[in-house]
Amino acid sequence: MGTFWGLGSQDIWHMLLYTVRRLLSAVPTLLAVLTAIFIIIRIVPGDPAIAILGSSASAVAIEALRERLGLNEPLYMQYVGFLLGALRGDLGLSLVSGKPVWEHLRNVLPYTIDLTIASIIIGVVLGIPLGIVSALHRNSYADYVTRVMSLLGLSFPAFFTAILLILAFSIGLGWFPVISEGDLKDPLDRLHNLALPALSLGLLMVAYVTRATRSSMLEVLGEDYIRTARAKGLPERVIILYHALRNALIPIITVIGLYLGILVGNSVLTEIVFSRPGLGKLIVGALEERDYNTLQGLMVVYAFFIIITNLITDLTYGLSDPRVKYQ
Amino acid sequence: MSVATGKGLCARALRETYRAFRANKTSWIGLTVFLGISGLAILAPWIAPHDPIEQHIERRLESSSSTYLLGTDTFGRDVLSRLLWGARISLIIGTLSILLAMVVGGGLGILAGYKGRKIDLLIMRVMDVLLSFPILIMGLLIVAVLGPSMVNLVMAIALTVIPKFARIARGPTVALKEREFIEACRAMGSSDLRVMGIHILPNVLGEVLVMASLWTATAVRIEASLAFIGLGVRPPAPTWGSMIRDGFENILDAPWLSIYPGLCVLALVFSLNLLGDGLRDAADPKLRDG
Numbered sequence: 319m320g321t322f323w324g325l326g327s328q329d330i331w332h333m334l335l336y337t338v339r340r341l342l343s344a345v346p347t348l349l350a351v352l353t354a355i356f357i358i359i360r361i362v363p364g365d366p367a368i369a370i371l372g373s374s375a376s377a378v379a380i381e382a383l384r385e386r387l388g389l390n391e392p393l394y395m396q397y398v399g400f401l402l403g404a405l406r407g408d409l410g411l412s413l414v415s416g417k418p419v420w421e422h423l424r425n426v427l428p429y430t431i432d433l434t435i436a437s438i439i440i441g442v443v444l445g446i447p448l449g450i451v452s453a454l455h456r457n458s459y460a461d462y463v464t465r466v467m468s469l470l471g472l473s474f475p476a477f478f479t480a481i482l483l484i485l486a487f488s489i490g491l492g493w494f495p496v497i498s499e500g501d502l503k504d505p506l507d508r509l510h511n512l513a514l515p516a517l518s519l520g521l522l523m524v525a526y527v528t529r530a531t532r533s534s535m536l537e538v539l540g541e542d543y544i545r546t547a548r549a550k551g552l553p554e555r556v557i558i559l560y561h562a563l564r565n566a567l568i569p570i571i572t573v574i575g576l577y578l579g580i581l582v583g584n585s586v587l588t589e590i591v592f593s594r595p596g597l598g599k600l601i602v603g604a605l606e607e608r609d610y611n612t613l614q615g616l617m618v619v620y621a622f623f624i625i626i627t628n629l630i631t632d633l634t635y636g637l638s639d640p641r642v643k644y645q
Numbered sequence: 646m647s648v649a650t651g652k653g654l655c656a657r658a659l660r661e662t663y664r665a666f667r668a669n670k671t672s673w674i675g676l677t678v679f680l681g682i683s684g685l686a687i688l689a690p691w692i693a694p695h696d697p698i699e700q701h702i703e704r705r706l707e708s709s710s711s712t713y714l715l716g717t718d719t720f721g722r723d724v725l726s727r728l729l730w731g732a733r734i735s736l737i738i739g740t741l742s743i744l745l746a747m748v749v750g751g752g753l754g755i756l757a758g759y760k761g762r763k764i765d766l767l768i769m770r771v772m773d774v775l776l777s778f779p780i781l782i783m784g785l786l787i788v789a790v791l792g793p794s795m796v797n798l799v800m801a802i803a804l805t806v807i808p809k810f811a812r813i814a815r816g817p818t819v820a821l822k823e824r825e826f827i828e829a830c831r832a833m834g835s836s837d838l839r840v841m842g843i844h845i846l847p848n849v850l851g852e853v854l855v856m857a858s859l860w861t862a863t864a865v866r867i868e869a870s871l872a873f874i875g876l877g878v879r880p881p882a883p884t885w886g887s888m889i890r891d892g893f894e895n896i897l898d899a900p901w902l903s904i905y906p907g908l909c910v911l912a913l914v915f916s917l918n919l920l921g922d923g924l925r926d927a928a929d930p931k932l933r934d935g
Contacts, residue, residue, distance in 0.1 A: 350773070474911060477889065586782065587781075587873065590874065617782075
């Protein structure tokens, strides 16, 4: 298998072309997604003006608020405004607080990012070695246990794992707080509050990464160049870590990319159980308060995130395998 | 003439898959547990010791006793009876939503792959849009739009999974379309509908069915998650997710209230995953010997 560094200038040119083409192909998807968000949000039942002022508010007050929120403008004007805003990163004002949606997002985003990154780290640090061991001892007792355990791991509903962890480590042992908000400015406190939520999502990631590593390693270990390396008498450690893992790694990254969406979706549940600020708590709050604009902004952020992850995943996939032609 | 037909290919693949599946012990465990839970759910009206929604406030939050085997919840309702009835809701929503997604998604995927060009582009673009949201977020939003009810939950979960089935069905269809026997059928004047239904569908079905068992596991988990957030079938109907939610509010006094239903969700999802995983290994010739 060739590597990225071994590519000639023509290959690099093809690769650039492929990247640009793949980037361009994301544009219509993005536009379609923004349009879908706009439509879905408009079907959510309930008038936001009434939701904010309460059903006992006077008709005049409701009308005035509708005017101020731009809800009386024709739909197409609202649509164009939304599209242009979203592309500029302007997500409008929260219907509840009156502050820019982006500000709310910015306040909670670090919490969700912390959680996501920490769970990926847990997943990679535990999942890759487990997957390698499982693949090396294929069909052994260890392999069997690892496979069943990883399948069990991905069967756990995220909120149930979270509840069990709280029961054991917060209520039982008292090691970690039950409500994991944490002070962002104090790194130790931040980590202390992150531990349990990250573990509850991280275990899910361990399961996915273990499975991906196992199947990717099994495929690579069957290749001719591994046999050649063995025939040359290279130490097993070098063969596994250098020759096999390096080539197995990029499909593993691809899988991690694919499961990021699941991770972000499940973070909603983790955040609720741990009463932790984040995108998830924001979206549930926005749904309850019928805060259209915040909801819309959140959907844009989620969609952006998934589209960009897919893009990166596709590109890494292309990089990993020279057989994927950059045409 | 020995031209492989759609049906012939399908029958052979099914026979081989069945043989490989039979040898896989873990999938048998999965199947047994799944059938066991289904059996208990079907028999719930007869075997549940109490009415699942009847309240006995004076006996609230009791731990297990001979009257209430698994204790009572905050309203003094029997936990065991609620678990048994709750299995029905999880299974009904899980299987119906995946059945719907399988039919619609599989159909769209075959249509896209078979017709190609503009229809393919249109269908797959719509699927891309649906795939651009995390499944749980999408489900959350759809249930919020439609309102939480059994039918709406089925629709919401189906909608989030349709693109997955469309993708799975489209791939093999594109490859099959070029095969000789399909061209022969068309040359003999078979209509598109007939070719898709009789010759392509059976070949795509295996892969779609394998995915169906894995996605039913996900559907059960999504239903429980939505119920946990408060977007499940309305109370007082007993659903596992809402039981976990209620139990979580009393976690200090009665931790078992969230642990029992949590274990039920886990058992059902795990059994379906074991089953699906075994089926997938059995259906994939590359993995079959491993």
